[in-house]
Amino acid sequence: MTARIDTSPEAIAALHWAAGQQIGMTLDVDDVVALAAEIARLTDAADNHNAAWVAACDRIAALEAERDEARAQVAVAYEAAANLVLGLPMTDGVADVLAEDIADDIRALTTPDATAALAARDAAMRNEGRKSVKVKPLVWEDVNETGTIQDAAGFRTIYRVWANGHTGEVRYKTSHMGAWLFVQTVEAAKAAAQAEYEASILATLEPEGGE
16 A cells, blocks of 8 residues: 655645644754655555565465365375275284284374364364254244243254243253253243254264265
C-alpha cells in the first residue's frame, strides 16, 4: 500500500502549526513537506515489512504441512510393509510367529513423529468428513398425557426428558446411562441429548479414502 501525501495548502499549514507546537519552533514549508514524505516512506516500509512477515509465516506453515504429510506417509508405508509380511503364505505355526515378530520389528521402525503425524492427519480427515454430514434432529414424543415426560429414539438408545411440574426440575437420561442429569430447561435437556446423539453417529463414520 502506497501512502498518499496531502500537499494541499490547508494540510501543510495544519502540519506546520502542529509541528511548531510540538517542538517549539517554526518550520518552513519545505521542512513540512520533507517530514510528510519521511512519514510516508516509513509507512510504506512498515507495510512492506508486515507483508513479508505474513508471506514468511505462510511459507513456514506450508513447509510444516509438507513435512507432516511426509511423516504420515512414512508411517503408512511401514504399516503396509508389516501387513505384507503377515499376509505371506506360511507353512507352520513357527513361521506364523516369525512373521509376527518381523511385522512388529517393522512397525517399531516408525518414529513417534511419524505416528503422531498420521494420527493428526486421520483426525483432520475425520473432522473434515463430519463437516459435510448433518445428523437429523431427534423426534420427541410424549410419554404421558401431560407431556412432562418425552422420549426420543437415538442410536441404540432411548433419550428421556422429564420436566417435574411440581418442583420445576428438568432432567434427562439415556437408556444406557441410568443416572439422571439435571439441567435448567427442557430445551437444554433436548440440546444435550441431540449433541450426544450426533456424537455417537459421527463417531461411526469414516471419510472416503480413510485407512
